[in-house]
Amino acid sequence: MLVSLEMASLLSKTSQERPSLACKYTVSMETSAWSPVLGAPWLWPQRCLGSTESASLAWKEEICATPRLFADNPQEGQVKQGLLGDCWFLCACAALQKSRHLLDQVFPPGQPSWHDHTYRGSFTCRVWQFGRWVEVTIDDRLPCLAGRLCFSRCQREDVFWLPLLEKVYAKVYGSYEHLWAGQVADALVDLTGGLAERWSLRDLARASSQQDRPGGSEHRTCRRLLSLKDRCLISCSVLSPRAGARELGEFHAFIVSDLRELQGRAGQSILLLCIQNPWGRRCWQGPWREGGEGWSRVDPADESELLSQLQEGEFWVEEEEFLQEFDEVTVGFPITEAGHLQSLYSGKALCHTQELPGAWVKGQSAGGCRNNSGFPSNPKFWLRVSEPSEVFAAVLQRPRVCAAGQAGRARAPVGDRLASRSPASFLGEDYQAVGLHIWKVEKRRVSLPRVLSTPPVAGTVCHAYDREVHLRCELTPGYYLAVPSTFLKDVPAQFLLRVFSSGRVSLSAGPERATSRPPVCLSRAVPSSRRLGALPLGRPCPRASGRPCSCGAPGEPARQQGAVGTLPPTRATPASPCRSLRAQAPAASVSPCVNTARTPSATLSASTSSRFQGPGGARLRPACCSRSLC
Structure with missing residues (x-):
C-alpha cells in the first residue's frame, strides 16, 4: 500500500497555502526555478507478527527491515547531516548522546517501538519551550530520496532516533524549512532546558592583543574546554573563511568530540582537538590528517591510538590551528541527573x-x-x-x-x-x-x-x-x-x-514605573548574530534578493571559482522517490526550505586552498552566505 504525496522540492520557497497532510494525500506546493516537482511516496516499515495489521502484507521498498530507535554502540548513532541546512540542530543533538538522562528526558523511555505488538506507528518526544516541557507526537514517516533518508541520519542507517527527533523539531517550528539555519545555543536550550554560552575566539584574540598578551585568552579557553569535554557538549563554528583557506566554508557548525593533551618528543605539551563534521566526510588536509607531518612530533603509539579512534567525518587539529580556523565556540552547561545546571566557571551546582x-x-x-x-x-x-x-x-x-x-x-x-x-x-x-x-x-x-x-x-x-x-x-x-x-x-x-x-x-x-529619567549611558546594540546554515551546491537563495548562493554540499566537488564575487551556475536536483518508515499522514509537513539570509550574498574570494578537500582531491565550496549555521 502506498500513500503518494506530490510536493515541490524540499528546499524551495514556502507555499502560501499549505493544506494539512493529515487531511489530504496530495499537496501542491510552489516549485523553484532550479528543481522540478518530485514524486514523493511515503511507505510503511516492515510489520511484525502481532500487529494490528495483517502480518502477511508485503511492504515494498522499505527503508530497512529491522529498524532500531537507538544503537548499542554510540558510534553507530553518530549524527550525520543530509540535504537540510540544520547542522546547528544536529550539533545540539550530539549533547544527548553524552548523557543518557538527557536523552531520556527528550525520548521518554518505555515507548513501544517497531518490534512491539503494541506499536501504533507513533513516537512522543519532549521539547523545552519557553519555560516548560512540551510533548510532541509524530508518526514514523520520514522523507527519502533515492531510497535513503534525505535529511539527517545516524551513522548506521537502521538507527532512527535522530531523524525522528529532527521531525519532532520540525513540527515544533512549523516545517523542515524552518530548521534551515540557526544557533547551536538555541537548539541546546530547546533540548535540555538549560543554558549555553557562545565564546568568540576573534574577540578573545583582540582582547589579548590589547593587553599585550598575545594568545593568552584563547589558550585559556582551550584549556577550559579540556576540563569540560566529558561533562557537556562543545561545538565550534566557522563564520567566515581565512584568507587563502576556505576549506571549512562559512556559517557551518562542527562538534568538538574529544580533546587530548599529549607530550611531544621534544618535551612540549601539545593539545589536540577532535572535530566532527556533520557532513560525515573526512576532508581535512591539515598537518594532523592521517599521514600528516604533525604526527612526527608525537610518539608513534599516540599517533596510532588517536587515528584509530577517528570515525567518519572526524579529524584532529592542533590548538593553534583550531584558534586560527574557527571563529566561535558554543558550550552547553552541564546538567546533572537531578536536573541541576553546573557552572562552566566554578563547577558549582546551580x-x-x-x-x-x-x-x-x-x-x-x-x-x-x-x-x-x-x-x-x-x-x-x-x-x-x-x-x-x-x-x-x-x-x-x-x-x-x-x-x-x-x-x-x-x-x-x-x-x-x-x-x-x-x-x-x-x-x-x-x-x-x-x-x-x-x-x-x-x-x-x-x-x-x-x-x-x-x-x-x-x-x-x-x-x-x-x-x-x-x-x-x-x-x-x-x-x-x-x-x-x-x-x-x-x-x-x-x-x-x-x-x-x-x-x-x-x-x-518589581516596583511600578518610575517617572524620572536616569542619566544617559552609552548603551549599544551589537549586530544580529550570524546564524549557521549552508545550502546545497549552487542552489538559489530566495531571500537574498534573488541571488544564488555559493554553498558547499557535503562532499560535492566544487567548480572552478571565477573572479571575486563570481557566483556559480545553478544545477537541478534529479527527481527521486521519497520514502518513509510508515504510511500515515505525517505530523510534521515536509515543506520547501527557505534560506534565512537577511543580507545579500557574501562576495566570494578567488583564492583556494588544498587543505580541505573532497573525494579525489576536489575542493569543497564554502558554506552558505546566510547568517545561520547549516
Whole structure:
C-alpha cells in the first residue's frame, strides 16, 4: 500500500497555502526555478507478527527491515547531516548522546517501538519551550530520496532516533524549512532546558592583543574546554573563511568530540582537538590528517591510538590551528541527573532556579535602553539573595504569536495548543536587541530614579539580537533589582527571566514605573548574530534578493571559482522517490526550505586552498552566505 504525496522540492520557497497532510494525500506546493516537482511516496516499515495489521502484507521498498530507535554502540548513532541546512540542530543533538538522562528526558523511555505488538506507528518526544516541557507526537514517516533518508541520519542507517527527533523539531517550528539555519545555543536550550554560552575566539584574540598578551585568552579557553569535554557538549563554528583557506566554508557548525593533551618528543605539551563534521566526510588536509607531518612530533603509539579512534567525518587539529580556523565556540552547561545546571566557571551546582514571565508593552513598559528617558518604565524584578551565590540570570525572548489559521503561517506550541507563529520568528528577524542590568538596593522601598542613576553591579556588555542573553555574577546576600530592556524604545515583546543560583534566591515582580529619567549611558546594540546554515551546491537563495548562493554540499566537488564575487551556475536536483518508515499522514509537513539570509550574498574570494578537500582531491565550496549555521 502506498500513500503518494506530490510536493515541490524540499528546499524551495514556502507555499502560501499549505493544506494539512493529515487531511489530504496530495499537496501542491510552489516549485523553484532550479528543481522540478518530485514524486514523493511515503511507505510503511516492515510489520511484525502481532500487529494490528495483517502480518502477511508485503511492504515494498522499505527503508530497512529491522529498524532500531537507538544503537548499542554510540558510534553507530553518530549524527550525520543530509540535504537540510540544520547542522546547528544536529550539533545540539550530539549533547544527548553524552548523557543518557538527557536523552531520556527528550525520548521518554518505555515507548513501544517497531518490534512491539503494541506499536501504533507513533513516537512522543519532549521539547523545552519557553519555560516548560512540551510533548510532541509524530508518526514514523520520514522523507527519502533515492531510497535513503534525505535529511539527517545516524551513522548506521537502521538507527532512527535522530531523524525522528529532527521531525519532532520540525513540527515544533512549523516545517523542515524552518530548521534551515540557526544557533547551536538555541537548539541546546530547546533540548535540555538549560543554558549555553557562545565564546568568540576573534574577540578573545583582540582582547589579548590589547593587553599585550598575545594568545593568552584563547589558550585559556582551550584549556577550559579540556576540563569540560566529558561533562557537556562543545561545538565550534566557522563564520567566515581565512584568507587563502576556505576549506571549512562559512556559517557551518562542527562538534568538538574529544580533546587530548599529549607530550611531544621534544618535551612540549601539545593539545589536540577532535572535530566532527556533520557532513560525515573526512576532508581535512591539515598537518594532523592521517599521514600528516604533525604526527612526527608525537610518539608513534599516540599517533596510532588517536587515528584509530577517528570515525567518519572526524579529524584532529592542533590548538593553534583550531584558534586560527574557527571563529566561535558554543558550550552547553552541564546538567546533572537531578536536573541541576553546573557552572562552566566554578563547577558549582546551580541547584536553585527561579523564573518569571514578562513583557515589553508599547507605550507602557517598553522603555528602551539606558540611553532613553523611558528606561525606568521597563519591567522590573526583585531578586533576593539569601547567601553568597554564583548567579546566572537569563532573558529568553518569545517569538511573536499571530492569529491562528492564517495562510502560510507556521505552527508552534503555545499553552496546550498549537498556535501560529510569525514566519519571521523562525528566521530570528523578530527578536529584539535585549540586555539585562542588576542593581543592589538596601531595601525594597527605594527611590527608583536614584537607584537607576547609579552603575549596576552586573549587566550585559551590550544589547544583543539573540533569542536569549544571560550574565554571570557573584552576589552577596541582600536585595537586587533586575531590569531587562530592549535597545529600541516602544518595541513590544514577551520574555522569560530565568535565574540559576548556587545559593538560595527568590524572584518576584518589581516596583511600578518610575517617572524620572536616569542619566544617559552609552548603551549599544551589537549586530544580529550570524546564524549557521549552508545550502546545497549552487542552489538559489530566495531571500537574498534573488541571488544564488555559493554553498558547499557535503562532499560535492566544487567548480572552478571565477573572479571575486563570481557566483556559480545553478544545477537541478534529479527527481527521486521519497520514502518513509510508515504510511500515515505525517505530523510534521515536509515543506520547501527557505534560506534565512537577511543580507545579500557574501562576495566570494578567488583564492583556494588544498587543505580541505573532497573525494579525489576536489575542493569543497564554502558554506552558505546566510547568517545561520547549516
